[in-house]
Amino acid sequence: MSNLSFMQDAFMCQMAAAEPWPEDASLFRPPEGGQILIGENALSLGVEVYLRMCECSFKGISLSKDLPESEQRDLKAYIEMINNILIPAELFVTWAHEETLTQITSVRYGSPYPWPLNKILCWRKKQEMLTYLEAxxxxxxxxxxxxxxxxxxxxxxxxxxxxxxxxxxFGQKPTELDALVFGHLYTLLTTKLPDNRMAETVQSFQNLVSFCKNIEKQYFGHKT
Known part of the structure; x- marks a missing residue:
């Protein structure tokens, strides 16, 4: 199973699991400026803000359970759009854009490993991701x-x-969509890349930028 599929399934499991959330549960992810890549950062950040939105010590709380059926269908459609556009876009920039691959991806992905293992594993991952993107x-x-x-x-x-x-x-209360969108857009806005056009594209939509700032302030306690 690819890392992409694993992380998508893990995110959805956070929403749907019925088992109690352990009192000592912790959410781990590599530092943003170190090993973590764009897509992984977006999804892990989405999970983190989702849990904060739930204000919960338990998994399995659905933020969208009270939405009308028509709005639940809309929510699923927007999540599918993110899966079909934002995730492949992030993977393309990470693995198919040569400047980003050389300056950011290879450095971060290979950082836990000694030479030449860092180069070999990064090359293998690149081939896997390029094959997926082509498919x-x-x-x-x-x-x-x-x-x-x-x-x-x-x-x-x-x-x-x-x-x-x-x-x-969907109004005055957050849903899974808000958590997922924040994870992706906030990552694109705050990750420094050799080519900044992805961040500039998001920045051209002021209400989306304000949305990210408001969620950061409300759930993480500080401003962008």
């Missing part, structure tokens, strides 16, 4: 950074239209 239509021969940016813009337009001037996507 889902996001390969290096199928996309460019410019077309990836256009897809990101299209996704942000849909999210910005749904959010409008509301605090959260």
């Amino acid at each position: 889902v239509g996001w390969g290096k021969d199928q996309r460019s950074l410019a077309t990836v940016q256009e897809e990101l813009k299209r996704c942000c337009q849909a999210l910005a239209q749904k959010l409008a001037n509301k605090k959260f996507f």
